Amino acid sequence: MDYRDAGVDVEAGRAFVDQIRNLVHSTFRKEVLGGLGGFGGCFQLPSGYQEPVLVSGTDGVGTKLKIAQVLNRHDTVGIDLVAMCVNDVLTSGAEPLFFLDYLATGKLEKEQLTEVVAGIASGCKQAGCALLGGETAEMPGFYQVGEYDLAGFCVGIVEKSQMLDGSQVKVGDIAIALASSGVHSNGLSLVRKVVSDGGFAWDQRPELLGGQTIAETFLNPTRIYVKPVLAARKAGLEIHGMAHITGGGLPENLPRCLGTNQAIKINPNSWQIPPIFQWLAQAGNVNPEAMYNTFNMGIGFVLLVPPTQVEQTINYFQSEEIPAFAIGEVITGDNSLVGLL
Template sequence: MDYREAGVDVEAGRAFVHKIRSLVQSTHRPEVLGGLGGFSGWFQLPTGYNEPVLVSGTDGVGTKLKLAFDMNCHNTVGIDLVAMCVNDVLTCGAEPLFFLDYLASGKLNQEQLTQVVDGVARGCRESGCALLGGETAEMPGFYQVGEYDLAGFCVGIVEKSQILDGSQVNVGDVAIALASGGIHSNGFSLVRKIVSDRGFNLHDKVDFSEGKSLGEVLLTPTRLYVKPVLAARKAGITIHSMAHITGGGLPENLPRCLPPGKSIQINSQAWDIPPIFQWLAEQGSVSRDSMFNTFNMGIGFVLLVPPEQAEETITYFESQAIAAYAIGEVIPGEGDLVGLLD
């Protein structure tokens, strides 16, 4: 016997690394040292920091991958993977520097996994971070043929004096919500149950999204907020705190950016909930509470800014083609969201 007979093709693995080399190199920043194929990735810290602090984050894509398998569409989940990590790192004000991925499959399918890495590289380019390296594991008998799993790891940097940790938040600060691109990468176990139990076909067109199938709408990748948010700070917009709206929705994630003794009064009529969420609620008979505690409901990221800069902040992000809404303000409290589910 040999390794190939056991289900692992080492030569195919080497060919895959060669195939994705140009994708990886397309993301490189000047600080990247060395090349692809070593035992580790090297990155020189950028200059210009007095007290640089490294910030790390890790995440995956979750069961959204099942829809990618069913649709045989693999070029967007890599964007999800990067976005879930870099958006988290961004919340403290950090700039993502580099990213690593872990890609495991039952049998290495070069065409399929190249699409995945193409999405990872695109997410990195759009976030300004380097795809520094990764790991591709072929694990026969562990994953079904045609399926894979993803994990991502990101490191960013921020000046110590510029860290956003919630302590800058004041009563009266306005919560500015940035629109999501769709469901992003959370709540897909419920999404898949609704689709399965109601017998929907992912390839069927939906009447609430022009020309797109249900599967295409569901696979819309997570929006990347890094460049516009960092550019807003450089443009003089004061941001006191930030939250990435992921699993658990607004009720779980928005309080994470508040200091002790503060809450947010939410105006639940301040934004229009996108049609995909209305469709899920109707087709699955999902309660309003469950919808808000599972999905982002059209809001992917929230900034807390001084009231005098609220309109300027909205105008700025709209100029970057990101819809923005004033959805509430900071009040004294115990870290809850007042009025969201009224």
């Protein structure tokens, strides 16, 4: 008896690493030391920082993977994985430097997992960070054949004097929302229940979704905000706080970027809810409170800026082809949202 008899193919694992080598190398920055295959990835800190602060984040993709696996489409979930980590790190004002992934599967299927890694590499390029390394675990009996799970880890850097921690936010600051590309990677368990309980098929094309299939709509990858936001700060736009709108929606995530004794008064009529969320609410008979506490409702990222910077900020992101709109104002309060529902 050997390891292959137990369901683990070591040679297939080596062949997989060789197959993805070029994808990984295509993401490397000049600070990467060495190549793929060592026990650890090595990265030299960029020069020019006086008091560099490292900011780390980790996340997964959740049950969105179930949709990808049911449809046998694996080219977008890697982008989601990177996005969930780098967008979190960005809220501190940090530039993502490198990313590592953990990929676990029941049986290593090279073509399937190469698609996944291609998505991870694409996400890293969008964020400007290096895919420094990772781990692929073949776990027969733990995952079914064709199933896999993903987790990721990102490290970024920011000058201490430029780090955002809530203390910069002022009463009177305006919340500028940056549009999401869809549901991103949160609330997919509810999405799957709506589809299943409603008797819908993933290849159906509801009129409200504008001709896309249900599957195409919900597999649309998470938008990565890193490069335009960092460029905006570098160009001189004054940003006092940032929030990544993930699980828990606006009510849970937006207050996380506030200072002490602050709240945000939201104007719920300041943006149009995208059709994807309208369809979910109707198809699943989901009430507004549950929708806002589960989904991003069309807002993937929020910036807090001084009133004098509102027009300039909106125009900048519109020029980057990211719809942006003012949705509220920072007020004195108890670290909550006011007026959303």
